[in-house]
Amino acid sequence: MDDRTTDCLLNDIGLGVVRHDWTREQVQALFALAFPELIYRAQSVHRRNFDPTEVQISTLLSIKTGGCPEDCAYCPQSVHYDTGVKADKLMHVDAVLAEARAAKEAGASRFCMGAAWREPKDRDLDKVCEMVAGVKALGLESCATLGMLSVAQARRLKAAGLDYYNHNLDTSPDYYGAIITTRTYQDRLDTLGHVRDAGIHVCCGGIVGMGESAEDRVGMITTLASLPVHPESVPINMLVRVEGTPLATGQAIDPIDFVRTIAAARITMPKSVVRLSAGREDMSEETQALCFLAGANSIFYGPKLLTTPNPERDRDLQLMDKLGLVPMS
Ligand code: SF4
Numbered sequence: 001m002d003d004r005t006t007d008c009l010l011n012d013i014g015l016g017v018v019r020h021d022w023t024r025e026q027v028q029a030l031f032a033l034a035f036p037e038l039i040y041r042a043q044s045v046h047r048r049n050f051d052p053t054e055v056q057i058s059t060l061l062s063i064k065t066g067g068c069p070e071d072c073a074y075c076p077q078s079v080h081y082d083t084g085v086k087a088d089k090l091m092h093v094d095a096v097l098a099e100a101r102a103a104k105e106a107g108a109s110r111f112c113m114g115a116a117w118r119e120p121k122d123r124d125l126d127k128v129c130e131m132v133a134g135v136k137a138l139g140l141e142s143c144a145t146l147g148m149l150s151v152a153q154a155r156r157l158k159a160a161g162l163d164y165y166n167h168n169l170d171t172s173p174d175y176y177g178a179i180i181t182t183r184t185y186q187d188r189l190d191t192l193g194h195v196r197d198a199g200i201h202v203c204c205g206g207i208v209g210m211g212e213s214a215e216d217r218v219g220m221i222t223t224l225a226s227l228p229v230h231p232e233s234v235p236i237n238m239l240v241r242v243e244g245t246p247l248a249t250g251q252a253i254d255p256i257d258f259v260r261t262i263a264a265a266r267i268t269m270p271k272s273v274v275r276l277s278a279g280r281e282d283m284s285e286e287t288q289a290l291c292f293l294a295g296a297n298s299i300f301y302g303p304k305l306l307t308t309p310n311p312e313r314d315r316d317l318q319l320m321d322k323l324g325l326v327p328m329s
Pocket of ligand 1: 070117
């Protein structure tokens with residue numbers, strides 16, 4: 001794409017305006033901007049909508065680990081891959097609430113509970129609803145990621161007080177079939193619709209570095225930014241390669257391309273919180289700082305993200321301190 005084409009495509013994008021009619025060409029033009037121009041635009045949008053020194057902090061707990069029947073190619077919890085992750089039963093409500101209390105004391109404002117299910121069974125949902133109510137009673141925002149949801153299940157979670165539901169699109173519609181075969185892209189969009197209709201905030205993003213092309217990253221951001229309502233929270237993950245999964249080996253994504261994806265998310269979804277999610281353990285401080293400059297304003301805090309490592313709390317506190325960042329109030 002030459003400079004003139006990029007200029008034409010970007011002339012009328014209405015920087016900072018919430019739009020749902022993003023075209024692939026416009027998003028591609030954002031990705032193609034000179035890096036300083038892209039960061040400048042992302043930072044400008046960010047400052048119009050958020051305090052650029054504030055970072056929202058969430059903690060994620062695996063409440064039911066392993067044994068998942070889905071075949072997501074990146075996931076150590078799938079039964080299809082031999083990764084050494086042991087299948088556990090759903091945790092007891094009291095144990096989950098003890099973890100939530102500890103997360104609150106460590107500075108988290110949101111507590112996310114993840115279960116490795118294709119979809120929850122109704123008897124499991126009873127317990128998850130108790131967990132949600134308990135998390136809320138502690139004064140924390142609650143979030144869950146439990147797989148696909150029916151309309152009725154989404155309503156039950158809402159009635160229990162659930163604030164956010166995470167369900168990622170993972171990648172572009174075109175590349176999706178190379179990553180997951182046990183559920184369709186449309187299944188994911190349907191669950192997102194049920195969650196939205198139930199009045200629960202949506203947390204939805206994807207993973208980069210899975211061997212997708214630059215066009216796939218454009219496709220993923222275009223799809224997210226074209227949802228009827230933007231997800232309130234957009235986690236952008238860098239693939240964590242786990243031995244035993246089909247994506248255990250492969251070319252790592254260039255960190256600058258990762259930062260470009262964050263910036264494109266920030267510009268196209270101006271009012272959403274963009275979360276710098278999995279993959280921070282292997283990311284330099286400089287890359288993380290660039291992500292914050294590009295408009296990321298949320299992290300997961302705590303030494304583990306479900307089954308994969310995350311930076312130790314002290315390391316995060318030091319980095320935030322070094323960058324002058326504070327937890328979002
Ligand atoms: S990502 Fe979720 S749905 Fe996919 S295999 Fe892992 S736990 Fe199951």
